[in-house]
Amino acid sequence: MKPGPLLRLKGIVRKEWLQVVRDPSSIAIAFFLPLLLLFIFGYGVSLDATNIRMGLVIEQPDSASLSFAGGFEHSPYFAPIHLPSIQEAESALRASTVDGIVWLRQNFAADYLSKQSPPIGVLINGVDANTARLIDGYVQGIWFGWLEQQAEKAGRTLRSPVQLEQRIWFNPQVRSTDFLVPGILAVVMTLIGALLTALVIAREWERGTMESLLVTRISVNEILLGKLIPYFVLGMGGLVLSLVMAETLFHVPVRGSLWLLFAVSALFLWVALGMGFFISTVFKSQFVAALVAMVSTFLPAFILSGFIFDIQSMPAVIQGVTHLIAARYYVAILQTLFLVGDVWSVILPNAAALAAMGLFFHGLVHRRTRKRLE
Amino acid sequence: MVHQPTPANSPPASAGLPPEAVLALDRVDKGFVVEKKRVAALSEVSCAIRPGRVTGLIGPDAAGKTTLMRLCAGLLLPDRGTVRVLGEDVVRNPLAVQAQIGYMPQRFGLYEDLSVRENLDLYADLQGVPAQERSGRYRQLLAMAGLEGFQGRLAGRLSGGMKQKLGLVCTLVRPPRLLLLDEPTVGVDPVSRRELWQIVYHLVEAESMSVLLSTAYLDEAERCAEVVLIHCGRILGHDEPRSFSRQMAGRIWLVRAPALAKRTLQRELSRDPAILDALVLGTSVRAVGRDGTPPVLANLSDPSGAEILPVAPRFEDYFVATLKDEAADGESNRIALGGLDRRTNGNDVIAVDNLVRRFGSFFAVDRVSFRVRPGEIFGLLGANGAGKTTTFRMLCGLLPITSGTCTVAGLNLRTAAAAARGRIGYMAQKFSLYGNLTVRQNLRFFSSAYGLHGARRRRQIDWALATFDLEPYAASESQDLPLGFKQRLALAVALMHEPEVLFLDEPTSGVDPLARRDFWAQINSLADQGVTVLVTTHFMEEAEYCDRLVIMADGRVLAEGTPEEMKERHGGGAGSEATMEDAFIGLLQHRQPTGATP
Numbered sequence: 001m002k003p004g005p006l007l008r009l010k011g012i013v014r015k016e017w018l019q020v021v022r023d024p025s026s027i028a029i030a031f032f033l034p035l036l037l038l039f040i041f042g043y044g045v046s047l048d049a050t051n052i053r054m055g056l057v058i059e060q061p062d063s064a065s066l067s068f069a070g071g072f073e074h075s076p077y078f079a080p081i082h083l084p085s086i087q088e089a090e091s092a093l094r095a096s097t098v099d100g101i102v103w104l105r106q107n108f109a110a111d112y113l114s115k116q117s118p119p120i121g122v123l124i125n126g127v128d129a130n131t132a133r134l135i136d137g138y139v140q141g142i143w144f145g146w147l148e149q150q151a152e153k154a155g156r157t158l159r160s161p162v163q164l165e166q167r168i169w170f171n172p173q174v175r176s177t178d179f180l181v182p183g184i185l186a187v188v189m190t191l192i193g194a195l196l197t198a199l200v201i202a203r204e205w206e207r208g209t210m211e212s213l214l215v216t217r218i219s220v221n222e223i224l225l226g227k228l229i230p231y232f233v234l235g236m237g238g239l240v241l242s243l244v245m246a247e248t249l250f251h252v253p254v255r256g257s258l259w260l261l262f263a264v265s266a267l268f269l270w271v272a273l274g275m276g277f278f279i280s281t282v283f284k285s286q287f288v289a290a291l292v293a294m295v296s297t298f299l300p301a302f303i304l305s306g307f308i309f310d311i312q313s314m315p316a317v318i319q320g321v322t323h324l325i326a327a328r329y330y331v332a333i334l335q336t337l338f339l340v341g342d343v344w345s346v347i348l349p350n351a352a353a354l355a356a357m358g359l360f361f362h363g364l365v366h367r368r369t370r371k372r373l374e
Numbered sequence: 375m376v377h378q379p380t381p382a383n384s385p386p387a388s389a390g391l392p393p394e395a396v397l398a399l400d401r402v403d404k405g406f407v408v409e410k411k412r413v414a415a416l417s418e419v420s421c422a423i424r425p426g427r428v429t430g431l432i433g434p435d436a437a438g439k440t441t442l443m444r445l446c447a448g449l450l451l452p453d454r455g456t457v458r459v460l461g462e463d464v465v466r467n468p469l470a471v472q473a474q475i476g477y478m479p480q481r482f483g484l485y486e487d488l489s490v491r492e493n494l495d496l497y498a499d500l501q502g503v504p505a506q507e508r509s510g511r512y513r514q515l516l517a518m519a520g521l522e523g524f525q526g527r528l529a530g531r532l533s534g535g536m537k538q539k540l541g542l543v544c545t546l547v548r549p550p551r552l553l554l555l556d557e558p559t560v561g562v563d564p565v566s567r568r569e570l571w572q573i574v575y576h577l578v579e580a581e582s583m584s585v586l587l588s589t590a591y592l593d594e595a596e597r598c599a600e601v602v603l604i605h606c607g608r609i610l611g612h613d614e615p616r617s618f619s620r621q622m623a624g625r626i627w628l629v630r631a632p633a634l635a636k637r638t639l640q641r642e643l644s645r646d647p648a649i650l651d652a653l654v655l656g657t658s659v660r661a662v663g664r665d666g667t668p669p670v671l672a673n674l675s676d677p678s679g680a681e682i683l684p685v686a687p688r689f690e691d692y693f694v695a696t697l698k699d700e701a702a703d704g705e706s707n708r709i710a711l712g713g714l715d716r717r718t719n720g721n722d723v724i725a726v727d728n729l730v731r732r733f734g735s736f737f738a739v740d741r742v743s744f745r746v747r748p749g750e751i752f753g754l755l756g757a758n759g760a761g762k763t764t765t766f767r768m769l770c771g772l773l774p775i776t777s778g779t780c781t782v783a784g785l786n787l788r789t790a791a792a793a794a795r796g797r798i799g800y801m802a803q804k805f806s807l808y809g810n811l812t813v814r815q816n817l818r819f820f821s822s823a824y825g826l827h828g829a830r831r832r833r834q835i836d837w838a839l840a841t842f843d844l845e846p847y848a849a850s851e852s853q854d855l856p857l858g859f860k861q862r863l864a865l866a867v868a869l870m871h872e873p874e875v876l877f878l879d880e881p882t883s884g885v886d887p888l889a890r891r892d893f894w895a896q897i898n899s900l901a902d903q904g905v906t907v908l909v910t911t912h913f914m915e916e917a918e919y920c921d922r923l924v925i926m927a928d929g930r931v932l933a934e935g936t937p938e939e940m941k942e943r944h945g946g947g948a949g950s951e952a953t954m955e956d957a958f959i960g961l962l963q964h965r966q967p968t969g970a971t972p
């Protein structure tokens with residue numbers, strides 16, 4: 001490179017950097033928002049149900065029913081509340097002071113002794129279907145545990161047609177933090193890559209500074225590269241920050257190699273920057289650019305990337321749509337790298353999809369950006 | 375209507391471009407698509423700009439000045455025709471052109487969150503100025519702009535005039551051969567404006583630069599070596615400024631009639647068939663004749679003591695004479711109000727005492743006091759950022775007052791803002807109409823917003839349509855109206871509820887001189903009927919139309935009085951020859967010798 005282009009590039013990069021450092025809104029988007037998201041998703045949002053308020057109605061307290069109730073007392077998932085009658089329990093469920101009811105009738109012990117399988121009544125608030133399913137599973141777990149215990153006491157083994165030996169791989173504790181925090185990285189990178197760049201370029205149009213920039217002898221490539229470099233650095237900074245937080249605060253394991261994580265993140269950041277550039281070449285007001293960036297990149301990264309909602313359980317059409325969302329490929333790689341390891345069969349195809357999307361957006365931006373006002 | 379005046383010594387326009395031209399446009403067309411309709415911004419524009427001098431590109435807003443500038447800078451492509459800058463074709467080789475020119479867009483292109491020094495560094499990097507040349511060049515430029523002491527200050531924290539000068543300096547870090555300045559002086563206080571012109575002259579002389587400068591102020595024509603007059607995308611003339619005004623020699627008079635009020639005199643003169651245009655200037659009226667026939671003083675309603683003396687023509691006279699609609703006689707601009715109940719007879723309609731508005735630690739309005747009498751046209755004159763609009767918003771009860779008192783129509787705005795608002799009409803900058811409602815729907819909406827209903831509302835809508843000649847447009851959307859009619863509609867809306875005080879915030883910015891004349895004729899007729907008018911403006915010459923005014927700068931009132939008093943007291947000894955601008959500059963310099971705000 002001749003000194004001219006290098007000098008111009010240096011000028012743009014330094015200007016861009018000073019603007020980021022001095023503008024509180026850039027700092028907020030680049031550092032404060034990622035921290036906030038990490039805290040919310042690391043501490044606040046958990047897809048595991050704990051401290052479920054379970055109403056226990058025991059009509060005849062005896063050794064059988066009390067030992068069953070003990071299963072709830074000792075479970076980390078339940079915070080049982082003893083209620084005297086099923087009527088009261090039902091009104092508590094209606095008032096939403098309990099999330100579910102377990103009802104042991106008067107003849108519980110007798111039924112168990114005679115038929116081996118005493119009927120218990122279970123009522124669950126199904127408004128939140130996901131939690132209801134979890135509660136159902138936990139109650140059944142306690143129920144089978146209790147049956148096994150009783151059988152052991154009587155010197156028998158519980159006969160059931162299939163012996164279930166459960167193992168959960170990669171996330172044995174089924175901690176949702178372990179897959180939410182890696183997903184957050186995708187959201188953070190989208191924020192910095194797409195939203196922030198779309199905003200700053202639109203701001204140059206709005207304040208009329210783009211006009212003076214275009215009239216200097218700078219070339220289109222120099223403008224684009226000059227903007228790409230600082231925000232790339234900023235995005236990687238956001239990544240390091242999030243990684244450190246994930247490690248120190250939430251103890252999320254990183255089982256894959258770190259260099260691969262950085263390489264894939266750089267690739268995704270490049271795609272996100274391409275989307276941000278593209279948005280700002282089309283929409284030249286900050287307000288519209290921010291809205292479009294939110295709706296077309298940030299929200300899909302949240303909803304359609306498989307970060308919170310499983311893509312497999314989406315309707316076929318929506319599943320098709322997710323293939324257009326870059327964050328989807330990145331989330332897939334991230335969750336693999338964090339929880340499993342360097343699984344090339346997952347990483348390579350997803351990285352290839354990211355590369356294709358990056359080429360598409362940057363190619364489009366390159367074609368559309370002219371040193372003109374029309 | 376296309377006027378192509380061809381004065382004897384006008385430089386050749388299209389054919390046979392002089393080889394030395396720094397800028398040559400040849401039959402250039404440029405249009406834009408606005409709301410699916412094609413609008414021509416420039417049509418058949420040909421001109422050649424000569425080197426080593428200041429050429430003014432002069433015309434009202436929306437004349438096509440910015441489009442022409444952008445075409446020359448390679449930011450837009452012409453639909454037809456060629457643009458050659460410094461011998462290069464801009465369309466084919468924009469980078470070669472951009473490497474040799476300096477261009478300052480209307481909004482200066484400064485990064486407000488970068489310091490003065492950082493802005494200079496950026497443009498030096500972009501223009502490839504070697505490091506060893508920088509410190510010398512910076513020192514020279516900053517001294518020229520008077521910004522030496524402000525290198526570390528953020529550009530956003532500079533005053534408007536300083537921003538303008540910094541913007542100019544940034545385009546000069548590498549001395550360009552051709553400098554394009556798009557409206558560098560609009561909205562800037564007159565002191566900064568003068569300084570900016572001095573810098574431009576200096577560049578032309580010391581660095582033999584060629585400058586093309588656009589402006590909407592017609593009075594700046596005289597400062598240019600050559601003038602290109604542009605209107606509605608067509609070039610009306612290209613010549614030395616004196617040649618334009620010379621054609622008007624013998625057609626301009628100053629008329630005095632001590633027995634008549636100045637607005638009455640103006641009205642009567644503009645009815646005279648020999649007179650094309652009559653404007654209030656101090657206590658006299660400046661009249662432009664259709665030819666060399668002077669107005670007949672005996673026809674005045676009271677000619678006692680009246681005198682008439684010929685005066686030197688100005689550039690604006692040429693513009694008005696070329697474009698003024700022959701049919702207009704000034705009568706169509708009279709607005710008859712239905713009835714006006716004046717509840718504040720004799721007393722001051724507006725009384726402002728020590729009014730303060732603070733935003734954080736910044737005093738937007740600082741201890742402002744003035745009084746306005748009934749039926750008076752009272753002006754607030756000042757540059758952008760002087761605190762005019764903030765004062766206005768407080769007077770209209772739109773912005774809470776930090777301290778001080780102000781009463782409008784006898785009502786205290788701190789305690790009875792809502793009641794006071796019912797007595798005032800307010801016309802905001804940019805008119806604030808609903809563009810996609812029709813004229814009638816706008817009138818209907820605003821009349822109900824002002825609490826009119828039933829028969830009175832219908833009567834007022836009919837009155838507005840009839841008085842403002844809006845009937846032919848009643849069913850068209852207001853965004854499609856010509857600018858002059860938009861302004862009429864905005865004024866009609868402000869007058870529907872028959873207010874006794876009318877507030878006009880920069881009513882004439884962005885309007886061409888002819889529409890401005892019509893507008894002032896309307897305002898004059900309102901004042902004659904007893905409406906008190908308070909108006910803000912940054913056009914110095916409009917201060918002449920006011921009965922009394924205050925001059926504001928940095929949130930403070932510098933002086934209060936009639937235009938004559940201002941010119942006499944602060945005009946710097948020029949006496950009756952002094953202009954309002956001289957008075958303004960005298961006041962500013964008296965207050966702060968350095969011209970820089972701390």
